[in-house]
Amino acid sequence: MARRKIIRITATSLLVLLVLVTAALGGVGWYYSGELLEPEEVPRRYPETALGVDDKNVVLAESKLTLQRGTFGVVWPGGTAKVGDIASTKDGRVERPLLEGTAPPEGTKVRMETNVHEGNPKTSLGLVFSDVAVPGELGDMPAWFVPASNPDTWVITVHGRGASREEALRVVPQLHGAGLPVLLITYRNDPGVPKSPDGLYHLGDTEWHDVEAAIKYAQGKGAKKVVLYGWSMGGAIVGQTLARSGLAAAVSGVVLDSPVTNWTQTLNLQAENRGVPTWLTPVAEVVSGWRADIDFDRFDLVRTPPALKPPTLLVHGSADGTVPAQSSRDLATAANGLGWPLQYVEIPGADHTSGWNVATDTYRTALGDFLTRSIGAKP
Numbered sequence: 001m002a003r004r005k006i007i008r009i010t011a012t013s014l015l016v017l018l019v020l021v022t023a024a025l026g027g028v029g030w031y032y033s034g035e036l037l038e039p040e041e042v043p044r045r046y047p048e049t050a051l052g053v054d055d056k057n058v059v060l061a062e063s064k065l066t067l068q069r070g071t072f073g074v075v076w077p078g079g080t081a082k083v084g085d086i087a088s089t090k091d092g093r094v095e096r097p098l099l100e101g102t103a104p105p106e107g108t109k110v111r112m113e114t115n116v117h118e119g120n121p122k123t124s125l126g127l128v129f130s131d132v133a134v135p136g137e138l139g140d141m142p143a144w145f146v147p148a149s150n151p152d153t154w155v156i157t158v159h160g161r162g163a164s165r166e167e168a169l170r171v172v173p174q175l176h177g178a179g180l181p182v183l184l185i186t187y188r189n190d191p192g193v194p195k196s197p198d199g200l201y202h203l204g205d206t207e208w209h210d211v212e213a214a215i216k217y218a219q220g221k222g223a224k225k226v227v228l229y230g231w232s233m234g235g236a237i238v239g240q241t242l243a244r245s246g247l248a249a250a251v252s253g254v255v256l257d258s259p260v261t262n263w264t265q266t267l268n269l270q271a272e273n274r275g276v277p278t279w280l281t282p283v284a285e286v287v288s289g290w291r292a293d294i295d296f297d298r299f300d301l302v303r304t305p306p307a308l309k310p311p312t313l314l315v316h317g318s319a320d321g322t323v324p325a326q327s328s329r330d331l332a333t334a335a336n337g338l339g340w341p342l343q344y345v346e347i348p349g350a351d352h353t354s355g356w357n358v359a360t361d362t363y364r365t366a367l368g369d370f371l372t373r374s375i376g377a378k379p
Helices: 002-037 121-125 165-170 172-177 208-220 233-244 263-273 278-292 325-338 360-375
Strands: 048-054 057-061 072-076 079-083 088-090 093-101 109-113 130-136 139-146 153-158 182-185 225-231 251-257 312-317 342-347
Touching (some): 121 165, 130 208, 153 208, 153 233, 165 172, 172 360, 225 233, 225 360, 263 325, 312 325, 325 342
Parallel strands (some): 153 225, 225 251
Antiparallel strands (some): 072 109, 079 093, 130 139, 139 182
């Protein structure tokens, strides 16, 4: 009798423990799925400090971000500036030449950004553009259209998660100079765009429909071919467009900048950044997959590449702390075996989507050569 009681108590305790562990894992998975799937306005933080101006150089307090090499935007409440590469560092002061805008006053809290232009193509670049609406399955999606001399091949830009159309403004002058019209799109859950039915990001699993709508819009305006240009999660969206869109045959070239080509590896890196064990990544995937009906396996472009593989330029920074460069290295290594004409350019020391900023000449040269080889554009 006593033995049966002990066994019953032990079994009950183990069952309770299992329920508690399952509930705890479910709670962790729900939290991190929310971090991943739930759109939210990115808080405007200004962690850096401006120390004034010295001989036309903007002076900033030394930090990991202000010590980044290259050209960056400096943003603060009520002002923006574009600064060049580091001129000098001394005694906790970092001096960078002021390239555009006005210097922030001494003591102003500022933020360093990869976006070096704010506003629309006219106000930021001096380029003629039109505000257009791309009809999508959820409603109209605002876009900027910058015309150019070759109406046959358009570039469609796809920004990353939580970013905006402005992310693409850095490369628009080069694309425009090559004669390529550019359509800078928005997609579901962007501000001013219809939300997805469940109000969640789908990490490319449904957003590709909005890129397909943009291709259809371009074709309706006379485009015969398109180049898809995606940053970060925009790269995942482009990948799913190639794999699943009936209009993928219209894509004559692809440019991917710091793209998500494997969500599992990306989630592992982000877990490490938060001090969370990577063995919890599958839990987050299961919960996210349940909440948003996402099959994470289909995003692994090495194991599940698209049937159509147009010429592709893949750029990634070696110091990317958001999306691992290893994912792009893996795809580049596998490309020949996959029959994918892909060129990989890794930018030493560049963080997430900052390859253009850190090594502008290298980036521009690679992009120009790619456009010439793949679609015959003349830079």
